[in-house]
Amino acid sequence: MGRTRNWNGGATFSYPRGGSQGAPAAKQCPFYKKIPGTTFVVDAFRYGTIPGCTAYFLSHFHYDHYQGLSKHFRHAIYSSKVTCNLVKKKIRVADRYLHPLPLNTPCDVEGVQVTLLEANHCPGAVMFLFQLPDGKNLLHTGDFRADTSMECYPALTGCKVHTLYLDTTYCNPAYSFPAQMEVIDFAVGVAVEAVQHNPKTLIVCGSYTIGKERVFFAIAEALGCKVCATRDKKNTLDCLDSDQVKRLVTLNGRETRLHVLPMKDLKFNSLKSYLEGYRPQYDSVLAFEPTGWTHNNSVSTVANIRPKRHGNITVYGIPYSEHSSYTEMKRFVQFLQPAKILPTVNNGSPKSRHAMEQIFQQWDSEGKQQSLASWVK
Ligand SMILES: [Zn+2]
Structure with a gap:
């Protein structure tokens, strides 16, 4: 590092210095x-x-x-x-x-x-x-x-x-975390067992705009059910040109026990009120929150994953990384x-x-x- 190489004028071959004082420099492409x-x-x-x-x-x-x-x-x-x-x-x-x-x-x-x-x-x-x-x-x-x-x-x-x-x-x-397949198998196992134990379990997967789709599609395939997504999420998924999306994604929440929600809606209180909208069809929630590596969630093996429970709401943070x-x-x-x-x-x-x-x-x-x-x- 440190040497200078011009690229169409102005650009230097070094990382910009942080913390400089004075007027902010115009944003220049590094x-x-x-x-x-x-x-x-x-x-x-x-x-x-x-x-x-x-x-x-x-x-x-x-x-x-x-x-x-x-x-x-x-x-x-x-x-x-x-x-x-x-x-x-x-x-x-x-x-x-x-x-x-x-x-x-x-x-x-x-x-x-x-x-x-x-x-x-x-x-x-x-x-x-x-x-x-x-x-x-x-x-x-x-x-x-x-x-x-x-x-x-x-x-x-x-x-x-x-x-x-x-x-x-x-x-x-x-930064050590399990392989994606291990985490997916873990989530599928937990979901299948929960539904066998209580057929009135509503399963929720957290999701950002795009990414981590493999988690909820694997659960859908294992349970033989569809995936309910919000209108916005479905619009995004439709861009993937995927047969799985065409086959499995629905907007009708009554049609399936597996729902995809924005990550911010995975708090206990939000899940509790979400469940109220689906009673008496369902009486408990099992939620998966796929995260990358976090300090709160630094497990290198799925055997160490522990859920958080609040009454009839159970949330698993799962170390599913896309890096x-x-x-x-x-x-x-x-x-x-x-x-x-x-x-x-x-x-x-x-x-x-x-x-x-x-x-x-x-x-x-x-x-x-x-x-x-x-x-x-
Ligand atoms: Zn990215």
């Missing part, structure tokens, strides 16, 4: 959102029109990534089909600015080969592999949960990545062996950047020792 050697940016809508930028890539439809995007946006946006559907429906950006790209298919964008790869985050979330005419490969993970299946992505096989723009949300060994755990991130980086890593999350303070830099160096030397050991064998 270097880690720009793809050097191109005129592309990733997830950089909050900086308005960026001078010299010709293509705005959007990794997925979470607010902190599309913030600043409005129906008045007048530049080319590249993303997955699902994310383009969401941008069109929820933000009303005009069709002519939206360029949906297929997955796993190298596409030419202004002379740069761009391949979208499934990011295992929320629906529509992708990683971008940029392959430049000079032979440099840059991979931007967007938000992702690394998975061993990514090691079999044809686009990454034998691909020498120069710069990895890495989702470093949980880049610390303290990589530390060990998953480490394995992905050691598989990819990038020449350089740029953290895209928690990169605001010199202290946390330094800590991550140390971790990356450790992974690198460990990885080299391992490959040397396997070479010697």
